[in-house]
Amino acid sequence: MQGLPLEGLKVLDMTTSTFNYAGKLLAGFGADVVKVEPPEGDPIRYQPPFVNDRVDPELSGRHLHMNTGKRSVILDLNNDSDVKQIKSLVKNFDILIESYSPGYMESLGLGYEQLSAIQPELIMASITYFGQDGPYADYEGSELVADALSGYLYLTGDPDREPVKCFDNLIEQQSSLQAAVAIMTAVTARELQGGGDYLDISATEAALFLLGGPAQMYHWTDRIAGRVGTRLMNSAPQMFYPSCIRPCKDGYVHAHSNTRYVDLLGILMEQPRLNEPEILETPMGHADEIDEIMSRWLMKHDKFEVVRMAQEMRLPFTEVFTPEEIVNDNHLNERNFFVEVDHPLAGTVKQPGAPGMMTGTPWETKRAPLLGEHQDEILGN
Amino acid sequence: MRKALEGIRVLEMTTAVAGPVCGHILGDMGAEMIKVEEPRSRAHVPGGVPPSIEGAPDRPYNRQTNYVELNRSKRSLSLNVASDEGREIYLKLAEKCDVMIENFAPRVVGNLGIDYESIKQRNPSIIYVSMPAFGKTGPYRDRGSYGPGIDAMSGISHLTGYPDREPGKPANFFCDQNAGLHAAFIIMTALRHRRRTGEGQYIEMSMLEGELQSVAPALMDVTLNGRNRVRTGNKHEWFAPHGVYKCDGEEAWIALAITSENAWNQLCKIMDRNDLKENVKFSSMEDRVKNSEVLDEILSKWTADKDKHSLQKLLQSNGISAGVALRPNELFEDPQMLHRSSFAWSDHPEMGPFPHTRTAWKSTRGNTGVSRHGPLFGGANDFVFRDLLGLTDDDIQSLIDAKITSYSPVTD
Numbered sequence: 027m028q029g030l031p032l033e034g035l036k037v038l039d040m041t042t043s044t045f046n047y048a049g050k051l052l053a054g055f056g057a058d059v060v061k062v063e064p065p066e067g068d069p070i071r072y073q074p075p076f077v078n079d080r081v082d083p084e085l086s087g088r089h090l091h092m093n094t095g096k097r098s099v100i101l102d103l104n105n106d107s108d109v110k111q112i113k114s115l116v117k118n119f120d121i122l123i124e125s126y127s128p129g130y131m132e133s134l135g136l137g138y139e140q141l142s143a144i145q146p147e148l149i150m151a152s153i154t155y156f157g158q159d160g161p162y163a164d165y166e167g168s169e170l171v172a173d174a175l176s177g178y179l180y181l182t183g184d185p186d187r188e189p190v191k192c193f194d195n196l197i198e199q200q201s202s203l204q205a206a207v208a209i210m211t212a213v214t215a216r217e218l219q220g221g222g223d224y225l226d227i228s229a230t231e232a233a234l235f236l237l238g239g240p241a242q243m244y245h246w247t248d249r250i251a252g253r254v255g256t257r258l259m260n261s262a263p264q265m266f267y268p269s270c271i272r273p274c275k276d277g278y279v280h281a282h283s284n285t286r287y288v289d290l291l292g293i294l295m296e297q298p299r300l301n302e303p304e305i306l307e308t309p310m311g312h313a314d315e316i317d318e319i320m321s322r323w324l325m326k327h328d329k330f331e332v333v334r335m336a337q338e339m340r341l342p343f344t345e346v347f348t349p350e351e352i353v354n355d356n357h358l359n360e361r362n363f364f365v366e367v368d369h370p371l372a373g374t375v376k377q378p379g380a381p382g383m384m385t386g387t388p389w390e391t392k393r394a395p396l397l398g399e400h401q402d403e404i405l406g407n
Numbered sequence: 408m409r410k411a412l413e414g415i416r417v418l419e420m421t422t423a424v425a426g427p428v429c430g431h432i433l434g435d436m437g438a439e440m441i442k443v444e445e446p447r448s449r450a451h452v453p454g455g456v457p458p459s460i461e462g463a464p465d466r467p468y469n470r471q472t473n474y475v476e477l478n479r480s481k482r483s484l485s486l487n488v489a490s491d492e493g494r495e496i497y498l499k500l501a502e503k504c505d506v507m508i509e510n511f512a513p514r515v516v517g518n519l520g521i522d523y524e525s526i527k528q529r530n531p532s533i534i535y536v537s538m539p540a541f542g543k544t545g546p547y548r549d550r551g552s553y554g555p556g557i558d559a560m561s562g563i564s565h566l567t568g569y570p571d572r573e574p575g576k577p578a579n580f581f582c583d584q585n586a587g588l589h590a591a592f593i594i595m596t597a598l599r600h601r602r603r604t605g606e607g608q609y610i611e612m613s614m615l616e617g618e619l620q621s622v623a624p625a626l627m628d629v630t631l632n633g634r635n636r637v638r639t640g641n642k643h644e645w646f647a648p649h650g651v652y653k654c655d656g657e658e659a660w661i662a663l664a665i666t667s668e669n670a671w672n673q674l675c676k677i678m679d680r681n682d683l684k685e686n687v688k689f690s691s692m693e694d695r696v697k698n699s700e701v702l703d704e705i706l707s708k709w710t711a712d713k714d715k716h717s718l719q720k721l722l723q724s725n726g727i728s729a730g731v732a733l734r735p736n737e738l739f740e741d742p743q744m745l746h747r748s749s750f751a752w753s754d755h756p757e758m759g760p761f762p763h764t765r766t767a768w769k770s771t772r773g774n775t776g777v778s779r780h781g782p783l784f785g786g787a788n789d790f791v792f793r794d795l796l797g798l799t800d801d802d803i804q805s806l807i808d809a810k811i812t813s814y815s816p817v818t819d
Contacts, residue, residue: 031600075628087627160746166728174662180732181578192577193566204767210595215411224771231767240735246457256576280559342551349625350635357545376630386608
């Protein structure tokens, strides 16, 4: 029997922090991913949350999640002999992923031109905040600034307040996900046609990709979308409504109309006003009033009740969950989404499992490596 | 050079956003995309579509911008799969495809007779991809939901927004593009497995579970420490100042992240505020995080009368991470996006040049950009009926008469 779908692919992962995600995806489906770390370890090892809040490079939850299934080797890029070591490793590797600033790898002799001279079939993916070239290439990058320069930040938040960033390092992770897609494109091309590829991934463009329609809407209609809280951006009065987050008795729900059977909302909430033609013909035009009417009903029920009753009527309401509610969620637990991973220092860690299911060749969540754990077997000492 | 997925044929039967995004990524990379549309779809076109170009037929249903964007690099097959004859055509077509993508509620494909088991009987090596909101098993399997509703269940809404206000929503939504990208990755992984073994398989891409990959730090704070995190707005756990500040002009904002001692020193210098540097309240990053609200106020006053673009240049030329919160109208003239061709243009036969948001990479062998314009209604009909399935003019006419297919949206 053949093993996992990416078996046989060898990957040098020189990314840091949240850019680690591409390597995790490749490892989970069977690639041999070697994480190259500086002597003190990838910075992600120093980022919270930690197991029992103990700051320790082996106990970072981010590291334990982002580096599943990888092997670890310490190679110091400030040390010439270690850089030479990387060059000699590259000869036997198919893929190199890195997230250093543009020009840094070249300055070490590890740029694509230099490495493809040694390994002509090499697929190299570089992830940066703004891309390898262009007027912003040498800008100081950050999650927040990539968010800003993509247009995504401007559209997140309330109209009467400053734009607000989305949770955590969402955009860095998206850029690494884009890198994984790009790498599989290049793997396909290489296996069918031969030859390597250099992939230049921009986190700003990864956020632009999330933006969806507002850019195109401006191009074609001159309408400039703005922040609308949790409503949808198309604010034409005849647009359906609700699609928004509203408070209920014990928290919040996402309220959504059934766009085909528009009278269901009024029936569920026993509010005849919601089914008057004036509202049904221009729901978005009456958004504030609809919010107020919904509140009368929502504040009488808890979120699970609200969603159960709405979904029974085919109104696609959902709960606004907190992280704790997600970890304890029956649906996810029945599907065994969370996995318990044994780690020699962290103990048994409950963490997210597969991002998607391949029924023929299932994903594997193997524990993250200790710093330098595979030094000897990788360097052949 | 040929694009990577040339020679791969994909049958797409999707709605909303996540499924179409997955399909257009494969199409952008060269796959031959056949998007199946119900003959009555696109019949009701909301007002406000862009005009047709001179000399082109006036068919508003081909000019819906969101649809064109999400379905570029595809062609459209008009087919009513709910009819017996339509289903048989669909199954025959599936025999000639490598991949099928669907994103209906779990019960729908079973009812239509195009679930994995039915397709597999006709084409054992097909890669069949379902993209349900919550998966095909478990208590939520039959729930209806759209992108923002899944963002709500993923914790992203709870964790995004202002600490003193209600939960938020990242721009339009987050989970759709995320699921589309994950599915495209997994499909190419499955294609590799099939090249090596000849085996197809069933893939289930739960939109929620794909999204939870990004919520891991908050989820693991629960499992490791029993801590239930809340939203923190623009504040950063480790860095300050870190925020979005008002500049001169309508909706003019600059984002600024001070992530090192050096950047802090530079900022004090540019602001001509040596007193801040010497203030014990701000002497270390930890102190600055603790007193970030005072800093935010000082910065807001400083940026208020400044031009956002000049400020971005000034701060960046001094090694400070800063950037304008670009508005949708500014994206097309942003020098970095222009330089990198972040928008890939197609030539739409009825709309003219159309700017598509391309995937986030450049490739030296050209595996990037888009492959063709958005789908004209029924644009793949002749190719599928005549070239792939060998139907005659009479066969096709009888399908049209039975409203199983159409060359323009069926309105009655």
